[in-house]
Amino acid sequence: MDSRGGARSFFRRPASQYLLLGFALLALLFAGVELRRFAWKETKHLRFQGDIVNAFYWGGQTLAEGSNRVPNEPPNSWRVLFRGYLGIYSRVRREAYDGQYNLDYPPLRLLVMSIWTKEVLEKYPGAEDGRPEFVEPLLRINTLCELATAVGIFLLVRRVVERAAGATDSHILNRLPLAHRGTICGLLAATVAWLEPSMILDAHAWPQWDAWILPFYIFATIAALTRRWFWCGCLLAVGGMFKGQLLLVAPFFLFWPLWQKRWGSAGRVLAGFIATSAVIVSPWLLRDATAWLAVVIVAFVVAFIFIRRGSLHPGAAAAGVAGLAAFLIGVWHGGNFAWLKVGFFYGSEHYPYLFISSCYNLPSLMAGLDWSLKAPFWSVHLGAFHLDFTLQWTLRIIYLIALVLCSLGAARHARARDPRLLIAVAGPWLLMFALLAQMHERYLLWGAVLSAVALGVNLRLSVLHFLFSAMSAAMIAHVLMIDKKLDSTLSAIDFLNRVQPIASWILLACVAIYFREILSTRAPLFPRRRLETTSEKPVPLTLAATAEEA
16 A cells, blocks of 8 residues: 555656656657658668759759869859759750740759769769668758658647637637646647658658658747748748748738738738848849848948837848849849749649549549639630639638638637637648649648647547548558559559549548638637535525625
């Protein structure tokens, strides 16, 4: 009895509980790392080598361009790398045949791949392709981004649930102790995100680099919740320079404060986005000292004016105007915009199809009905004015309307301190995949990971997260199996081909439920207060007593 009592008292101590929690988190961390290593080693027969080869090729082309520009430098020097990095977009655009650039990397992703290639060539001189043993540094970057994603989801869920002050949309969550509810929900969501199977398949079995943008989006959301709107725009700009798909959901953070009539907050988001984008691409925009000097003068003049006027955020205003000035000077003063044409515009038109590979979404259902992405289905003629409505632009307009409504839900829930703000944050990624054309099967990954925040809202939406996760993993595995077509996977390929239309309808139904919850205006549940038990019988209150107390 004494030993049992001692064990109970040990586990009831806060220090002991924190120690056990620390051991559990370390175990989860190492389990996730080992799971990723296992996925990389055991999927050699399914690995999509083309993306690795493509990254290594363009990193090598960057170094080759740098060697042509500075032939007297060692071929793997940093000067060669940066000179080639600044010149590769122009060369690709100049030498393209029929508008086919083949390079669709935004500036920061190209920079990472170029540095990776440089390091590989220093370690393995004469290497000619991206062999699996070369990919280890990129896999470590993937793991760090996935870990940052899990940490960000924990911080986001904990903050929103604690901010709700006990309000929830679930009877089950109401049973959790109020003091620890945010931490428990945050840890559950972070654990699910860290062990997300589709993210592990994408980052360590494919491998791809889609996980890189998730931390930027999540921490941009945290910045918005803490009213650091300028930094929210900065994070979105950096993430978009790694992968342009982030720009499709970035307007969510612009419409959110606009619905709340916080014009200054929306302006700071835009200022942070413009300023950060201008800093990243300034080597192409500002070609000489005169251009740089003009931008600096504009920044100081604007800052001085806003300080004199007593503005609350003169730095953000000065940075935004200076960033805008950098783009305008680039237009008027011979700046190079090849990075925009090659790194962003080309990627949006590279695959002119309703969907790519195996996608469970609305465009894939339309493709089954022989609809075309570019064929106009309605035309308007007003004199010399002619406008064709295509399915591509129709789906884009529908998505934009849904995105605006999603931001309306976020504004409502933020004002009401409702935890359904979490699902409003994940909504844009799910709507993007469900509605937009030209989606790759991997792109549901973002919505699948972010929908783990539903564990802080209610059980029903948490079940939808696991459905999104399963469908995302199935699509990625389907494409990997199709690429190799091993005898052992033919039956699985046939099964996934047959269920694709059904899975598309299921996904659309799940996204519709999710979207309905985002727009819901019903009040969340509050925990019932427990009545204090006393030994005496309760004394009935009379109207007279009640009136006297009132």
